[in-house]
Amino acid sequence: MLVREAERLASRILSEAGRDSPGLSARLLLANVLETDKTGVLLKAEQSLSENQKERFFHLVLRRKKGEPLAYLLGVREFYGLDFQVNAATLIPRPESEHLVDCVLAHEDGQKPLFFADLGCGSGNLGIALASNRPLWRGLLLDICSETLLQARANTKKHKLEERLSCLRADLARLPCAEQSLHFLVANPPYIAAEERDLVMDEVLDFEPHLALFAEDHGYAQLQAAIAQACEHLVPNGHIYLEHGANQAGRVRELLQQNFTDVGTLRDLAGHERVSFGRLQTASMR
Ligand code: GLN
Numbered sequence: 001m002l003v004r005e006a007e008r009l010a011s012r013i014l015s016e017a018g019r020d021s022p023g024l025s026a027r028l029l030l031a032n033v034l035e036t037d038k039t040g041v042l043l044k045a046e047q048s049l050s051e052n053q054k055e056r057f058f059h060l061v062l063r064r065k066k067g068e069p070l071a072y073l074l075g076v077r078e079f080y081g082l083d084f085q086v087n088a089a090t091l092i093p094r095p096e097s098e099h100l101v102d103c104v105l106a107h108e109d110g111q112k113p114l115f116f117a118d119l120g121c122g123s124g125n126l127g128i129a130l131a132s133n134r135p136l137w138r139g140l141l142l143d144i145c146s147e148t149l150l151q152a153r154a155n156t157k158k159h160k161l162e163e164r165l166s167c168l169r170a171d172l173a174r175l176p177c178a179e180q181s182l183h184f185l186v187a188n189p190p191y192i193a194a195e196e197r198d199l200v201m202d203e204v205l206d207f208e209p210h211l212a213l214f215a216e217d218h219g220y221a222q223l224q225a226a227i228a229q230a231c232e233h234l235v236p237n238g239h240i241y242l243e244h245g246a247n248q249a250g251r252v253r254e255l256l257q258q259n260f261t262d263v264g265t266l267r268d269l270a271g272h273e274r275v276s277f278g279r280l281q282t283a284s285m286r
């Protein structure tokens with residue numbers, strides 16, 4: 001079977017199964033099996049696949065047909081222009097989270113040696129995107145799941161940031177750093193309420209780690225824990241940046257306003273309120 005024939009057949013299989021971007025997915029899976037990139041697939045269009053390549057390719061296509069996310073099949077997802085290794089223990093970085101990175105880069109002083117924490121770091125995408133763009137910053141990438149931390153460590157190494165980023169296993173409610181030691185804190189914590197489970201896409205529910213998706217207290221438990229930790233560990237006037245569900249912004253702002261000032265929310269490209277932030281009030285202001 002020729003490369004172009006395999007691509008066309010795979011694209012049809014994925015399209016009939018109702019998977020998004022069937023053509024692109026087929027090409028990327030082919031690129032993976034042929035150990036090349038999308039252009040490489042075009043260049044090899046008239047070549048024949050070996051039996052082994054054909055078998056591996058259609059095995060991946062069938063997994064995608066059943067809903068397994070492309071990022072897990074490829075083992076990689078791009079975020080903020082950087083490649084991140086992902087596996088089934090790690091939430092797949094989402095384009096919406098790039099707004100959080102933009103927001104931090106716009107607010108924080110890039111000329112100062114700031115120290116930050118990324119709570120529930122997953123693949124390390126937020127902290128790594130920040131440190132890659134700001135050579136003076138150092139940070140802690142924290143996650144409760146050791147398998148996920150392996151990915152965060154691998155990604156830190158891949159992007160040559162081991163000297164500035166430490167990956168540590170930590171409960172989001174107990175940060176392994178001194179009081180008032182962080183200039184800012186970012187988190188995209190689990191925030192989906194158990195009762196909203198039915199609204200989550202099957203692909204996400206069936207394949208992504210529930211630990212990274214769901215939180216108690218109608219989805220607010222980890223957001224609240226992050227805010228409490230921020231009160232303890234941020235320097236006075238330090239900032240918190242939180243990603244949350246589109247319908248949670250009002251409550252998150254209320255929670256922040258108890259101890260933070262300059263509280264606000266950013267909308268994503270779809271117009272949804274997805275990232276809220278605030279500045280820790282100094283003791284005299286409280
Ligand atoms: N910080 C990672 C991300 O933004 C993982 C988040 C999580 O596991 N909830 O994708």
